[in-house]
Amino acid sequence: MTDLSTTIGPLRLKNPVMAASSEATMTERGILACLDAGAGAVVAKSVNESPAAARQLLIADYALLDRAGDQVDWRRRGGDETLLCRSGLASLDGWLAMLERTGRRARDLGAHIIGSITVAEPEPAARIAREMAQVVSAVELNIGAPHGREATAVRQVTGAEMVRHYTSTVRAALDAPLIVKLPAQADSPLALAAAARGAGADAVAMIGRFNGFWPDPVTSEPVLGSWGAVGGPGMLPVSLYWVSKTFAADRELPLVGTNGARSGADVARFLLSGARAVELASAVLLRGPEVLSGCVRDLGAVLAAGGYARVTDAIGAAVDRARSYADIPARAEPPRPWETDPAE
Numbered sequence: 001m002t003d004l005s006t007t008i009g010p011l012r013l014k015n016p017v018m019a020a021s022s023e024a025t026m027t028e029r030g031i032l033a034c035l036d037a038g039a040g041a042v043v044a045k046s047v048n049e050s051p052a053a054a055r056q057l058l059i060a061d062y063a064l065l066d067r068a069g070d071q072v073d074w075r076r077r078g079g080d081e082t083l084l085c086r087s088g089l090a091s092l093d094g095w096l097a098m099l100e101r102t103g104r105r106a107r108d109l110g111a112h113i114i115g116s117i118t119v120a121e122p123e124p125a126a127r128i129a130r131e132m133a134q135v136v137s138a139v140e141l142n143i144g145a146p147h148g149r150e151a152t153a154v155r156q157v158t159g160a161e162m163v164r165h166y167t168s169t170v171r172a173a174l175d176a177p178l179i180v181k182l183p184a185q186a187d188s189p190l191a192l193a194a195a196a197r198g199a200g201a202d203a204v205a206m207i208g209r210f211n212g213f214w215p216d217p218v219t220s221e222p223v224l225g226s227w228g229a230v231g232g233p234g235m236l237p238v239s240l241y242w243v244s245k246t247f248a249a250d251r252e253l254p255l256v257g258t259n260g261a262r263s264g265a266d267v268a269r270f271l272l273s274g275a276r277a278v279e280l281a282s283a284v285l286l287r288g289p290e291v292l293s294g295c296v297r298d299l300g301a302v303l304a305a306g307g308y309a310r311v312t313d314a315i316g317a318a319v320d321r322a323r324s325y326a327d328i329p330a331r332a333e334p335p336r337p338w339e340t341d342p343a344e
């Protein structure tokens with residue numbers, strides 16, 4: 001049997017499959033369902049201090065796009081659609097008491113609840129983090145929300161100096177493990193990861209979702225009626241690129257992978273790229289928390305097939321095999337695979 005246990009800095013997980021912060025973890029029922037599905041940790045929906053965050057939840061909307069780009073009714077979803085959305089934040093009212101209750105179930109199951117803050121200002125984030133840390137195993141500070149480009153209730157931090165500022169402000173207020181979640185769209189995710197680490201983050205989660213825009217070709221109406229944030233299976237190679245590059249730059253920095261995982265095989269891909277645990281949101285929203293049980297079950301089999309007895313042996317193994325362009329031997333002739341017959 002594969003040993004699925006892993007660590008994110010000081011946090012020990014029974015397995016690397018995590019429910020990411022999303023509307024699937026915005027209620028006690030949703031969090032408990034993810035715990036019962038066997039997740040190693042559940043990141044609760046984000047909160048922050050901004051009153052505008054509450055309004056943002058009231059204007060939230062969620063569109064699914066199929067492979068052809070056509071919008072799909074949620075009742076007819078297949079589970080692999082791209083999710084384009086405008087998301088909000090949970091209310092702080094009664095939130096910590098709810099996290100404390102779910103924390104008890106998490107402890108019984110050998111799992112963890114991680115509290116999440118999607119930042120507006122750093123000082124209030126630090127205050128919330130300190131209170132939250134009384135009832136959760138760790139705090140995740142999301143400084144990369146794509147909605148920060150569209151809304152005032154949250155902020156997207158894309159420069160190393162500001163990453164340092166947010167991270168060190170929250171770090172100074174917090175004894176618990178701190179995960180800093182980085183944006184997808186930044187000058188250099190590598191520099192942001194180093195800045196977060198240098199300012200006291202125990203781990204870095206990467207990469208957040210991208211901003212998206214999708215007009216209907218017939219009506220000219222943008223889906224959602226606005227810009228939004230987008231994610232789907234196509235994002236996985238991009239996420240794995242930044243995770244693997246960050247791993248290659250600093251193997252000691254604990255990485256949590258997110259954006260694009262839907263299966264045990266995808267979780268394995270994240271691990272092989274250098275992540276020590278993996279957060280899933282869209283798959284849980286589209287297919288339900290059972291997707292987490294499937295990931296835990298299939299991950300063991302996938303890793304065993306790859307010859308790994310332990311999750312920890314797989315971490316970064318593909319990065320060790322990746323060569324730079326300069327080290328790829330040149331052929332006598334350039335390849336032209338597009339000239340082959342698809343039927344061959």
Ligand SMILES: Cc1cc2nc3c(=O)[nH]c(=O)nc-3n(C[C@H](O)[C@H](O)[C@H](O)COP(=O)(O)O)c2cc1C
Pocket residue numbers: 020021022023045046047083085087088089116118142181207208209231232258259260261279280281282283
């Ligand atoms: C509807 C929705 C709401 C989300 N809300 C949050 C949030 O409140 N805080 C946060 O840090 N990330 C949030 N995310 C991002 C997810 O946690 C996750 O990192 C991202 O969706 C990429 O993973 P995925 O491909 O498994 O969806 C949200 C994602 C979705 C789809």
